[in-house]
Amino acid sequence: MTNIPIEGILLPNEKPKHESSSNWKEYFSFSTDHKVIGIQYLVTSFFFFLVGGIFAMVMRGELMTPESDLVDRTVYNGMFTMHGTVMLFLWTFPSLVGFANYLVPLMIGARDMAFPRLNAVAFWMVPVVGILMMGSFFVPGGPAQAGWWSYPPVSLQNPTGNLINGQVIWLLAVAISGVSSIMGAVNFVTTIVKMRAPGMGFFRMPLFVWGVFSAQIIQLFGLPALTAGAVMLLLDLTVGTSFFDPAKGGNPVMFQHYFWFYSHPAVYVIILPVFAIFSEIFPVYSRKPLFGYKVVAVSSILIAVVSGIVWVHHMYVSGTPGWMRLIFMLTTMCVSVPTGIKVFAWVATIWGGKLRLHTPMLFALGALIMFVFAGITGIMLSSVPVDVHVNNTYFVVGHFHYVLYGTVTMGLYAAIYHWFPKMTGRMYSESWGKIHFWLAFIGTNLNFLPMHPLGLQGMLRRVASYAPEYQFWNVIASLGGFLLGMSTLPFIFNMVISWMQGEKAPANPWRAIGLEWLVSSPPPVENFEEIPIIISEPYGYGKSEPLTANLPE
Amino acid sequence: MDSYINSEELHQTSAEHSHDEEGNKMFGFIVFLLSESVIFLSFFAGYAIYKTTTPNWLPAGVSGLEVKEPAINTVILVASSFVIYLAERALQRHDLVKFRLFLLATMAMGTYFLVGQAIEWNGLTFGFTSGIFGSTFYLLTGFHGLHVFTGILLQLIILVRSFLPGNYDTGHYGVNATSLFWHFVDVIWIILFVLIYVWQ
Numbered sequence: 001m002t003n004i005p006i007e008g009i010l011l012p013n014e015k016p017k018h019e020s021s022s023n024w025k026e027y028f029s030f031s032t033d034h035k036v037i038g039i040q041y042l043v044t045s046f047f048f049f050l051v052g053g054i055f056a057m058v059m060r061g062e063l064m065t066p067e068s069d070l071v072d073r074t075v076y077n078g079m080f081t082m083h084g085t086v087m088l089f090l091w092t093f094p095s096l097v098g099f100a101n102y103l104v105p106l107m108i109g110a111r112d113m114a115f116p117r118l119n120a121v122a123f124w125m126v127p128v129v130g131i132l133m134m135g136s137f138f139v140p141g142g143p144a145q146a147g148w149w150s151y152p153p154v155s156l157q158n159p160t161g162n163l164i165n166g167q168v169i170w171l172l173a174v175a176i177s178g179v180s181s182i183m184g185a186v187n188f189v190t191t192i193v194k195m196r197a198p199g200m201g202f203f204r205m206p207l208f209v210w211g212v213f214s215a216q217i218i219q220l221f222g223l224p225a226l227t228a229g230a231v232m233l234l235l236d237l238t239v240g241t242s243f244f245d246p247a248k249g250g251n252p253v254m255f256q257h258y259f260w261f262y263s264h265p266a267v268y269v270i271i272l273p274v275f276a277i278f279s280e281i282f283p284v285y286s287r288k289p290l291f292g293y294k295v296v297a298v299s300s301i302l303i304a305v306v307s308g309i310v311w312v313h314h315m316y317v318s319g320t321p322g323w324m325r326l327i328f329m330l331t332t333m334c335v336s337v338p339t340g341i342k343v344f345a346w347v348a349t350i351w352g353g354k355l356r357l358h359t360p361m362l363f364a365l366g367a368l369i370m371f372v373f374a375g376i377t378g379i380m381l382s383s384v385p386v387d388v389h390v391n392n393t394y395f396v397v398g399h400f401h402y403v404l405y406g407t408v409t410m411g412l413y414a415a416i417y418h419w420f421p422k423m424t425g426r427m428y429s430e431s432w433g434k435i436h437f438w439l440a441f442i443g444t445n446l447n448f449l450p451m452h453p454l455g456l457q458g459m460l461r462r463v464a465s466y467a468p469e470y471q472f473w474n475v476i477a478s479l480g481g482f483l484l485g486m487s488t489l490p491f492i493f494n495m496v497i498s499w500m501q502g503e504k505a506p507a508n509p510w511r512a513i514g515l516e517w518l519v520s521s522p523p524p525v526e527n528f529e530e531i532p533i534i535i536s537e538p539y540g541y542g543k544s545e546p547l548t549a550n551l552p553e
Numbered sequence: 554m555d556s557y558i559n560s561e562e563l564h565q566t567s568a569e570h571s572h573d574e575e576g577n578k579m580f581g582f583i584v585f586l587l588s589e590s591v592i593f594l595s596f597f598a599g600y601a602i603y604k605t606t607t608p609n610w611l612p613a614g615v616s617g618l619e620v621k622e623p624a625i626n627t628v629i630l631v632a633s634s635f636v637i638y639l640a641e642r643a644l645q646r647h648d649l650v651k652f653r654l655f656l657l658a659t660m661a662m663g664t665y666f667l668v669g670q671a672i673e674w675n676g677l678t679f680g681f682t683s684g685i686f687g688s689t690f691y692l693l694t695g696f697h698g699l700h701v702f703t704g705i706l707l708q709l710i711i712l713v714r715s716f717l718p719g720n721y722d723t724g725h726y727g728v729n730a731t732s733l734f735w736h737f738v739d740v741i742w743i744i745l746f747v748l749i750y751v752w753q
Contacts, residue, residue, distance in 0.1 A: 024602060113576045182588055190581040194573070220584065224591035228599070232692070241681055241688040243599075249607065249685045261595075 003297040021329050030124070032116035033525060037123050038102025039423060041094050042416070044123075048090035048130055049409075055083040060447075063474045076181065076464040077145035078166070084148030085133060085170070086110040086268070090175045094126050096273045097184055099415055100212040102423060104188065106516035106523060107206045109197025109532050114190040116234030124421055125180035132173040136166040144170035147462060149259055152244035152252045154159050156236060163238055171234045178227045185219035188212055199516075199534035203294060206514055206538050212278025215269045218307060222262040222269075230257025240317040252317050260311035268307045271403065272300055274411035275342055278364050282346050282417055285361035286353025289539040292345045299338035306335050316387050326383045332382035339375060343368070358510075365415035366441045370406030374399060377452065397453025401448040405484075410440065413491070420495070421509045425522045426502030432494035439487030446480025452503035513540055575726045582730045586737050587600055593741050595695065597748055600689050604752075611686055612679045617753045618690075619673075626669045627746050630701075633662035634739045636733050637708075644728060649715060656712050659735070663705045690749065697745055700738045707731040 026036050027043065058081055062070040071079070101119065105112055112117045113195060136143040143166040155167055192213045196205065205213075232243040233255060243249030244255045275488035283290045292297065312320055312328040320328075348370060355361065377399040380386045390396060413436070421426050450473035459470045466474070508517040559569075604610055629715070640655035679687040711727050 114581060182585075186581050186584045188589070190577050190582050194577050194580055220588045224588055225595045228592050228595035232599075235688070235692070239682060241692070243688055243692075244687050248687075249609065251603065251606065251685075254602065258595060258599070279711055 027415055030120055032112070032120050034105050034113045034116065034119060035423075036103050038098045038100075038117055040123055041098025041101060042127055044130070044458050045091050045094040045098060047337070048086050049095070050488070051130075051134070052083050052086035053488065054080045055086070056481060057485050059083065060478040061528055062464055063466070064478045066466050066468045066471055071464075073464055074142055074145065076461075078143040079146050081144050082133065082137075082151075082463055085144075085174075086130075087404065088148065088270075089174065090126065090130050090133070092404065092412075093177075093181065093266075095412055096215075096270060097181075098431065099208075099277070099412075099419070100188060100216075100273060103419070103516060104191060104209055104212055105195070105276060106519070106527055107209050107514060108192065108193060108195060108200060109350055109515050109528060109534065111193040111531075113187050114195055115187050119187055121185040122180045122187070125176050129173045129177045129180070132176070136169040136173075139164055139166055139169065141165050149256075149443055150231060150233070150264070151259075152236065152250075152255050155233065158244055168234065171230050171237070175227060175230050175234070178230070179224050181219050182223055182227075185223070186214040188216040189220065192216075192481055197531050197534055203297065204534055204537060205297070207279035207293070207296060207300075208273070208276040209289065210297045210300050211272045211274075211279070214304040215272040217301075217331065218269050218272075218304050221308065222265040224262075225258050226262035226266075229255055229262075232258070242370065246456075253315070256315050257311070260314045261308075263305075264308040264311040266315060267400075267403065268303055268413060270408050272303060274367070274408050275300070277415045277418075278346055278368060282349045282359050282515070283362040283539050283541055284418075284510050285356045285358060285364075286350050287356075287541050288349055288353040289541050290345065290490055291348035292341070293537070293539060298343045299341045302338040303335060305330065306338070310335060312527060313382055313387070316384055317391050326432045329382055329384050333379060336375065336379055343372060343375070345547075358417075359428070359430060360414045360418035362434065362437045363410050363417065363440075366466065367407050367410035367414060370402050370410065370444065374402035374407060390455050392460055393455035394451040394459045394461055397461045398448050398451030398455060401451065404445075406444050406448065410444070413437075413440070416495075418510070419516075420498070421505030422516060422521050423503070424499045425520075426498050426503050427505050427509065428498040428502060429494050432490050436487055436490045436494065438481060439490065442478050443480050443484030443487050447477050447484050448480070450474070450477040450480070462489045513538065578726045579729060582726075583731065588731065590737070590741070593696075593744075596689075596693055597744060600693060600748060601661055601691055604687055607685050609684075610660070615679055615686075618731045618750055620750050621670060622673055623746060623750050626666050627742065629662050629669075630666045630739055630742055633659045633666075634736050636662065637682050637735050641728060641732050644725070653712060653715060656715075660705050660708050661710075663701055663708070663735075665699055667698060667705075670694065693745055693749065697742060700741070704731070704735050707734060 007250055021457075026033075027040055031037060031040075034457055058071060059076065062068065062076060062397070064070075066077070099121075101113070133143070144150065144155070146167065150167070170282065191204075192209060214403075232241070235241040236243050236250070242250040244250045244252045246252055279290055279296060310328060310332045312324060315333045316328075318324050350365075357365075377395070381390070381396065417428060417433055420426070454470055454473045454477070459466055459474075505521045507520050509521075510517075515528075515532060516523070518532070636655050637659040640652050640659065643649075643651035643655055674691075679690075681687055681691040708731055711731050714727065
């Protein structure tokens with residue numbers, strides 16, 4: 001028996017290497033350490049968040065005046081298509097996968113993900129997707145212009161006659177991103193089911209792990225439908241098949257089914273981990289156990305299940321018969337039940353707690369407030385008569401920006417601040433964090449609230465010019481948008497300076513309960529010197545017993 | 554390194570570790586196949602909806618598909634699933650010769666299926682781009698054919714590896730996964746056959 005250290009095994013007398021995960025060069029290499037990959041995901045996706053944000057700034061600049069005067073209409077169409085695509089496929093999805101990568105193995109007491117190399121390959125597909133998408137601006141005819149949903153027959157009109165055009169590149173990029181996500185989903189589901197530390201039953205898993213688990217199950221069962229639709233659209237565009245082309249006997253509404261069968265549940269793929277972030281943050285900064293742990297855990301799975309039977313609510317005006325609209329209206333409204341359970345549990349957790357209003361808590365509270373608002377407009381939109389009235393207007397845009405910026409992005413900021421000390425080993429600046437929060441909170445509401453009256457008055461989405469009576473609310477929205485754009489600057493400043501020269505962080509700066517806080521900041525390469533045995537429920541704030549005990553010698 | 558202290562412990566951990574890794578891989582592969590089956594289900598659902606809602610479903614001059622040859626092909630493919638099972642069983646009995654023979658037989662049956670499909674495609678009067686029937690027909694049979702081809706490749710890999718030194722104890726992941734994939738491809742074909750050839 002030769003004594004060779006095997007990857008993934010910590011020799012009993014070998015000390016963990018603390019220094020290696022803080023070496024910046026590692027972040028540009030093909031690493032299989034889940035913590036490095038997690039940060040790679042986070043930094044890459046934040047870069048694309050800035051790119052998507054610049055597109056948004058240009059659009060808000062264009063919408064300052066009723067005329068189309070800032071950019072050409074083709075550019076504008078490319079901008080809104082790419083803004084949506086980048087924000088979904090290159091910001092929210094990968095950044096949450098980044099957190100999941102970093103935290104899930106730590107939280108379940110594993111040394112790494114189940115398939116470390118597959119994990120790295122899945123990550124390196126993300127920059128490829130980004131380069132392809134950005135590259136599509138430079139091909140003849142410009143980038144895809146049919147909106148992020150790319151409905152045919154509009155998306156079939158894009159080609160300029162040659163095979164290399166923006167729409168084809170866009171579809172390829174979406175397909176690659178889908179492959180990457182399926183790889184990730186296989187990895188996460190296997191890791192969570194098979195690699196939990198001894199003693200950690202399903203109902204002892206932290207809620208963040210529950211959120212990731214439910215979201216990845218949606219990826220597994222929803223994403224293939226989108227991939228199927230994307231392949232068929234790609235064949236229509238390149239080979240000349242007739243799946244969705246009405247001119248050749250195809251049916252364009254079929255694409256909408258393929259698309260929304262995944263893309264509606266996709267919203268929950270994004271938001272379930274964010275809900276889970278709330279469930280991690282509220283107990284810590286309220287110094288109370290999470291109210292109704294089991295119910296909150298099960299509600300994630302319920303949301304995942306119900307999400308699979310609501311997609312037609314995006315298609316109320318696509319010739320869907322009345323009886324089907326009724327069914328999907330009712331199923332959509334059902335989503336509010338498990339979601340409401342979560343909201344009440346969070347409020348009950350905060351209620352009577354000893355609140356510490358650090359930046360992560362501020363962001364989580366702000367995001368919760370905006371989520372409640374988004375939930376209310378969501379129920380309004382699920383109702384057929386309201387949806388038919390405001391379909392394709394700024395009301396819808398306002399609603400989903402409250403979800404995707406107000407809740408998801410703000411929730412991501414909460415998570416970044418909360419786990420920043422753990423990931424970097426440094427503390428961030430609390431005062432810069434608070435400046436960031438207030439700019440972002442005011443900016444978000446100024447930007448997206450006016451979209452609701454605009455939509456109710458009938459202003460359509462995706463237009464570069466509009467009737468003069470819509471100008472007032474548009475100017476306010478644009479000013480709010482610029483404020484929101486500016487709010488990113490103190491954040492970047494804070495993160496860069498703090499990472500370089502912030503105060504050294506202790507292992508558990510927030511006095512939080514959870515396995516990730518038991519290891520040093522940043523954690524050693526192998527996470528745990530010895531795999532811990534779990535002996536109690538999570539979130540035992542105010543209880544005397546410890547969370548874990550280590551293996552006996 | 555104090556090798557004499559750690560070697561036994563290390564051996565133990567690494568044995569547990571590799572066992573776990575095999576289990577994880579198999580679990581991951583099953584999860585992947587579940588996901589794959591959703592792609593097929595999406596295509597199947599699409600086919601059924603297109604067939605029932607398109608006014609001129611069959612292209613002009615086509616009255617239907619010939620069932621006889623595909624039916625023989627189906628029998629061969631389904632039988633090959635039993636043959637690969639026999640190969641797996643032979644490996645469990647450490648009978649490498651039989652393992653290789655049954656594996657070769659499976660590959661031959663898979664190849665027969667693919668050649669049969671190629672001959673069928675060659676004789677058809679409609680193409681991939683001649684209307685919605687042609688598009689869905691070639692998409693479904695082509696995508697399935699791609700899976701058959703992948704399955705044969707996997708079988709080739711495990712066959713070659715069985716000649717390399719130090720390989721293949723009884724419950725080897727590569728063998729089990731290849732076999733499972735082949736059963737999967739088989740089940741998908743049965744659904745596909747009923748959908749396209751029986752339901753005309």
